[in-house]
Amino acid sequence: MDSAVFLSFAKSASLLLSLCLLQGFIWKRWPNREPAGLVLSGLLYGFICIVGMEAPIVVAPGVIFDFRSVIVGLAGAFGGARVGAIAALLAGGYRAWLGGTGAPVGVAVVVVSFLIGLAFHFLRRQGRLQLNVFWLFGLGLVIHLVVAYLFTYLPENVVDRVLDTIVLPMVIVASPATAVLGYVLLVIERGIRNEIALAESERKLRDLAQCSSDWFWEMGPDLRFTAFSEGAAEVTGVPVDFHVGKTRQELAADDVNSEHWRRHLDDLNNRRPFKNFQFLRRGHDGRTQYILTSGVPVFSSDGEFKGYRGTGSDITDRIRLEKTLRDREASLQAIFDNTPICMNLKDTEGRYVFLNKPYEEWLGHSAEEIVGKKASEFLENAEEVNNLTAAERKVLETGEVFEGEIQVTRPNGETYDRILIKFPVKADDGEIIGLGTVAIDITERNRAAEALRQAMVQAENASKSKSDFLASMSHELRTPLNAELGYGQMLELDLEKTLTATQKEYVKNIISSGGLVLELINDLLDLARIESDRVSVFLETFAPHEVVEECISRMALFADKNKVTIELAPCQPDGVSIISDRLRLRQILINLISNAIKYNKPDGRVHVTCSVLDDGFFRVSIADTGIGIAAANYDRLFKLFHRATEDPMHAVEGTGVGLFVSKKLADRLGARIEFESREGAGSTFWIDVPLASNDEVLIWTDDLRVGVDAIDKDHQIIFSLTNAVSTETIETDDLGAVIEEMIDYTSYHFRREEAIMEVCGYPDLAGHKERHHELERHVQELAAEWRARGSTEILHRLKSFLRNWWSRHIVDVDTTIAKHAAGFETEIEERLAKIPGRNGGSRR
Ligand code: ADP
Numbered sequence: 001m002d003s004a005v006f007l008s009f010a011k012s013a014s015l016l017l018s019l020c021l022l023q024g025f026i027w028k029r030w031p032n033r034e035p036a037g038l039v040l041s042g043l044l045y046g047f048i049c050i051v052g053m054e055a056p057i058v059v060a061p062g063v064i065f066d067f068r069s070v071i072v073g074l075a076g077a078f079g080g081a082r083v084g085a086i087a088a089l090l091a092g093g094y095r096a097w098l099g100g101t102g103a104p105v106g107v108a109v110v111v112v113s114f115l116i117g118l119a120f121h122f123l124r125r126q127g128r129l130q131l132n133v134f135w136l137f138g139l140g141l142v143i144h145l146v147v148a149y150l151f152t153y154l155p156e157n158v159v160d161r162v163l164d165t166i167v168l169p170m171v172i173v174a175s176p177a178t179a180v181l182g183y184v185l186l187v188i189e190r191g192i193r194n195e196i197a198l199a200e201s202e203r204k205l206r207d208l209a210q211c212s213s214d215w216f217w218e219m220g221p222d223l224r225f226t227a228f229s230e231g232a233a234e235v236t237g238v239p240v241d242f243h244v245g246k247t248r249q250e251l252a253a254d255d256v257n258s259e260h261w262r263r264h265l266d267d268l269n270n271r272r273p274f275k276n277f278q279f280l281r282r283g284h285d286g287r288t289q290y291i292l293t294s295g296v297p298v299f300s301s302d303g304e305f306k307g308y309r310g311t312g313s314d315i316t317d318r319i320r321l322e323k324t325l326r327d328r329e330a331s332l333q334a335i336f337d338n339t340p341i342c343m344n345l346k347d348t349e350g351r352y353v354f355l356n357k358p359y360e361e362w363l364g365h366s367a368e369e370i371v372g373k374k375a376s377e378f379l380e381n382a383e384e385v386n387n388l389t390a391a392e393r394k395v396l397e398t399g400e401v402f403e404g405e406i407q408v409t410r411p412n413g414e415t416y417d418r419i420l421i422k423f424p425v426k427a428d429d430g431e432i433i434g435l436g437t438v439a440i441d442i443t444e445r446n447r448a449a450e451a452l453r454q455a456m457v458q459a460e461n462a463s464k465s466k467s468d469f470l471a472s473m474s475h476e477l478r479t480p481l482n483a484e485l486g487y488g489q490m491l492e493l494d495l496e497k498t499l500t501a502t503q504k505e506y507v508k509n510i511i512s513s514g515g516l517v518l519e520l521i522n523d524l525l526d527l528a529r530i531e532s533d534r535v536s537v538f539l540e541t542f543a544p545h546e547v548v549e550e551c552i553s554r555m556a557l558f559a560d561k562n563k564v565t566i567e568l569a570p571c572q573p574d575g576v577s578i579i580s581d582r583l584r585l586r587q588i589l590i591n592l593i594s595n596a597i598k599y600n601k602p603d604g605r606v607h608v609t610c611s612v613l614d615d616g617f618f619r620v621s622i623a624d625t626g627i628g629i630a631a632a633n634y635d636r637l638f639k640l641f642h643r644a645t646e647d648p649m650h651a652v653e654g655t656g657v658g659l660f661v662s663k664k665l666a667d668r669l670g671a672r673i674e675f676e677s678r679e680g681a682g683s684t685f686w687i688d689v690p691l692a693s694n695d696e697v698l699i700w701t702d703d704l705r706v707g708v709d710a711i712d713k714d715h716q717i718i719f720s721l722t723n724a725v726s727t728e729t730i731e732t733d734d735l736g737a738v739i740e741e742m743i744d745y746t747s748y749h750f751r752r753e754e755a756i757m758e759v760c761g762y763p764d765l766a767g768h769k770e771r772h773h774e775l776e777r778h779v780q781e782l783a784a785e786w787r788a789r790g791s792t793e794i795l796h797r798l799k800s801f802l803r804n805w806w807s808r809h810i811v812d813v814d815t816t817i818a819k820h821a822a823g824f825e826t827e828i829e830e831r832l833a834k835i836p837g838r839n840g841g842s843r844r
Contacts, residue, residue: 011055012052012066012067013177015048015051015052015067016048016067016070016071016177016181017184018048019044019045019048019071019181020181020184020185020188022044023041023044023078023185023188024188024191024192026040026041026044027188027189027192028192028195031192031196038079038080038082038083038086039082039086041075041079041083041086042075042079042082042083042084042085042086042087042090043086043087043090044087045071045072045074045075045079045083045084045086045087045090045091046075046086046087046088046089046090046091046094047090048071049066049067049068049071049072049087049090049091049094049110050090050091050094052066052067052068052071053066053068053091053094053095053098057166060101060102060157060158060161060162061100061101062099062100062101062102062103063100063101063102063154063155063158063162064098064100064102064106065162065166065170067174067177068091068095068106068109068110068113069109069110069112069113069143069144069147069174070113070140070143070174070177070178070181071087071091072084072087072088072091072110072113072114072117073113073114073116073117073139073140073143073178074117074139074178074181074182074185075087075088075114075117076088076113076114076115076116076117076118076119076120076121077117077118077120077121077124077131077136077139077182078117078121078182078185078189079121080118080121080125081118081121084114084117084118084121085114087114088110088111088113088114091110092107092110092111095107095110101154101155101158102154102155102158104153105150105151105153105154108150108153109147109150112143112146112147112150113143113147116139116142116143116146117139117143120135120139131182131186132183132186133179133182133183134179136178136179136182136183136186137175137176137178137179139178139179139182140174140175140176140177140178140179140182141171141175141178143174143178144170144171144174144175144178145171147170148163148167148170148171151163151166151167209311213231213294213311213312213313214231214232214234214235214236214311214312214313214314215228215229215230215231215232215234215235215311215312215313216228216229216231216309216310216311216312217229217232217243217293217295217309217310217311217312218298218307218308218309219295219307219308219309220306220307221305221306221307222307223247223248223268223269223307223308224244224245224246224247225243225244225245225246225247225248226244226307227240227244228240228243228244232312235313235314236283236289236291236314237283238281238283238284238289239284242283242284248264248268248279248293249261249265251281251282252279252280252281252282253280253281253282253288254279254280260279261279264277264279268308271297271305272297273294273295273296273297274293274294274295275294276292276293276294277292277293277294278290278291278292278293278315279291279293289314289316290314290315290316290318290319291312291313291314291315292312292313292315293310293311293312293313294310294311295308295309295310295311296308296309296310333356336356336357337356337357337358338357339356339358340358340441341358341438341439341440342355342356342358342359342362342437342438342439342440342441343355343356343358343359343436343437343438343439344356344359344436344437345425345434345435345436345437346392346434346435346436346437347433347434347435348396348432348433348434348435349374350374350375350389350392350435351371351372351373351374352370352371352372352373352374352375353371353434354367354371355367355370355371359439362439363378365378375389376389391404391420391422392422392435395422395423395424395435396424396432396435399424399426399432400424401421401422401423401424402420402421402422402423403419403420403421403422404419404420405417405418405419405420405442406418406420415443416441416443417441417442417443417445417446418439418440418441418442418443419439419440419442420437420438420439421437421438421439421440422435422436422437423435423436423437423438424436453833453834456833457829457830457833460829460833463531468528470524470525470527470528473524475525477517477521478518478521478522478525481514481517481518481521482518484510484514485511485514485515485518488507488510488511488514489511491507492504492507492508492511520655523655523657523658523661524657526587526657526661526665527640527657527660527661530661530664530665535584535664535665535668536702537581537584537668537669537699537700537701537702538581538582538583538701539579539580539581539699539701540579540580540581540582541577541578541579541692542577542578542580542582543575543576543577543578544571544576544577544578544580544585544610544618544620544689545571545574545576545610547582547585547586547589548568548571548589548608548610548620549568550586551586551589551590551593552566552568552593552608554590555590555593555594555597558594558597559597559606562597562598562600563602563603563604564596564597564600564603564604564605564606564624565603565604565605565606566593566597566605566606566607566608567605567606567607567608568608568609569607569608569609569610571609571610576612576618576691577691577692578618578689578690578691578692579690579691579692579694579697579699580669580671580689580690581669584665584668584669585669585671585687585689587661587662587665588662588665588666588671588673588687589620589622589687591658591659591661591662592622592662592673592685592687593606593608593622594658595658595659595685596622596623596624596626596683596685597624598654599624599626599627599683600624600625600626600627600682601625601626601627604624604625604626604682605624605625606622606623606624606625607622607623607624608620608621608622608623609621609623612691613688615694615726616690616691616693616694616696616697617671617672617688617689617690617691617694618688618689618690618691619686619687619688619689620686620687620689621684621685621686622684622685622686623682623683623684624682624683624684625681625682626682626683627679627680627682628677628678628679628680628681628682628683629675629677629679629683630679631679634677637659637675638659638660638663638673639660640656640657640660641655641656641657641660643655643656659673662687666687667716667720667723668699668700668716668720669689669690669699670690670697670698670699670719670723671687671688671689671690672687672688672723672724672726673685673686673687673688674686674688695800695803696796696799696800696803697723697803698719698722698723698802698803698806698807699719700715700716700719703811704807704810704811706810706814706815706817706818707815707817707818707821708756708817708818708821708828710752710756710828710832711749711752711753711756711814711817714745714748714749714752714753715749715806715810715814717745717749718742718745718746718749718806719806721738721741721742721745722742722799722802722803722806724738724742725738725739725742725795725798725799726795736787739783739786739798740783743776743779743780743783746775746776746779747776748835750769750772750776751835752832752835753768753772753814753817754768754769754772755831755832755835756817756821756828756831756832757817757820758831759821759824759827759828759831760817760820760821760824760827760828761820762817762820763820768813771809771813775805775809778801779798779801779802782794782797782798782801783798786798
């Protein structure tokens, strides 16, 4: 082998080295086998082959030798199909273009090298071989042995020379050359891969650190900060420079002598890593922030301490939020602890999570003892525990609130009544995460209610006794008094004039005082009857005018005595008839006229007028020119024993019973009494009595008496309430309230009547209840319709329905109760006393 061959090898070697450098550049630029990188690599290999073929070893004219086999083989082995194919195409093409007798073998060499390189590439990809220097040598050897064989196909005139001069040096040089060049490429490839992997892992680390913290920091060996990442300034607003050169304790706003700080400084001084150290830092503007930091010591490869490196986060918002939550929790705890109601929270397994002070006291265990435990672990009463957990299970299963009254026995044997409310505690998404309990002690309330019930029974008994006493006493007094008055009148009328003037004066006084007492007794008697609901009403149809005139003529003398004139306006129209109780109406009118005279001024007037109203009533108005009534007294005027005139100048005899009795009687007669007045100018009282043609008014007569006092009383009240439902006398707003009260009292009455029926074992209680229910439903419907449309026609329908229903129901059904109730009076009384009062109380 001559020196030209080695010179040519040397040239080729430098070419191959530049190939390596450029290939390295392409790999770096397109690390992921991007098409551009592959094409460029192919072109590079091909181009180097072409350059090599430009300065070949010319073995014979047209027979050249160069390193294309090495390059194309490596292109296939490293670059794969696409790179190898481009390189082979360029090299083979060029060789063909150069021509000469060796051209076919030259092209075949390119193709064979490419295919062998490609085979290595696939074996490498499949992990069957590792591209190391031995395999690369093997690659070179295989290629060049095959190439050597191909040389035998050269033209006969050159084949011997080629085999003599080229084959041996080629195999000896080109195989290691393939190994060396391949190895250089391998090193470059590995280097680039490592570089990429390093950059990737660095990026990964940075991303992870950034996710778990706000910034990075570094400290020198003197434990002073040397660097901060930008995040520090961005997140906290404190410039990086402010920290640099300072130790952590110099930045602290909390007590660096605390145990917590002392431990941290100890870690630093002993070069130990630390995790999640929390401290308060004062910034450049004096503002403080809570910082959470972790760090690791840094040592050089020879073990020298270089400082610390770590991450930091601003947790001020979190700490403040936690504090707000703690404060809020403390406030809620204070509220819960200071309410007289026992409260607790359990998890879904029934373990206590929270209990307030009253609950702790009630249980006799502290929260520390209870939290985390189930009731069964400390409650002794098994039945109680079972009941509770059954109720709790239901709440947890259905998500519905449980409410009930229970009686619990304390270990000391005392029993308590409690209202128990158990409710589900739900998370944001509606999932049930616990169970709350509120227990209200109602032992005292129940005791008070029982005491009140007893008191009511006693009061009702007392009131009944009082009414009975009044009724009998009034009778007892009236008889002798009438006799005395009779004798007095006989003395007064004694025609033989045996009495002296003084005696006559005395007799007159006796008669007038006796008259007053009789009036008082009559009032009391009426009162007693009304209070015990024993007023009898005898309804008849009659012309009202004659009663009015009769009352006026009866009061004429009294008016004269009081120097008051009574006038009766001509009553229009004639031929009117009303339905009422003549005696009771007279009693009311006399009371009103006598008041108009009594509370008049000297030389005053009383003006009586009659008129027929559009809503089926006959009105008698009694207007006076008297002292009038102060507005403050309006509400109390019809109350028992109320007397508005306390002015001694107008001291008038009276008891405060008249208007009360009149109102009660009017209610019973389906009539209405009202008034208007101006203090100092006079008053007008009027009574509206139903016309005989008025079929809407309900009048309770003795025929409707059921025979059970409570029921009769209720019926009377319901009748008056129903009569009060009238658009003529009430403002629309009040009318709604009156209807409500009527409905409310009706259902209250039904509860009472049904309770009575239960007590006395009434046979058709269910059927009766159903009738009650039907009435309630229908009345509710009509009321709702009226509320929606507000028409008077609906009110008329409502009243006619009630009138028909009640009169039929009472006569046909309710009257049958009495025979069952007989003998159960005490039980009925006791049972009725237990029925709670009506909502909102009575307007009456
Ligand atoms: P009495 O007249 O016995 O006191 P009433 O029940 O009849 O009792 O009347 C109650 C109160 O109403 C009277 O005390 C009086 O103050 C007032 N009053 C009744 N009618 C009139 C009236 N026409 N003018 C002024 N005040 C009246």
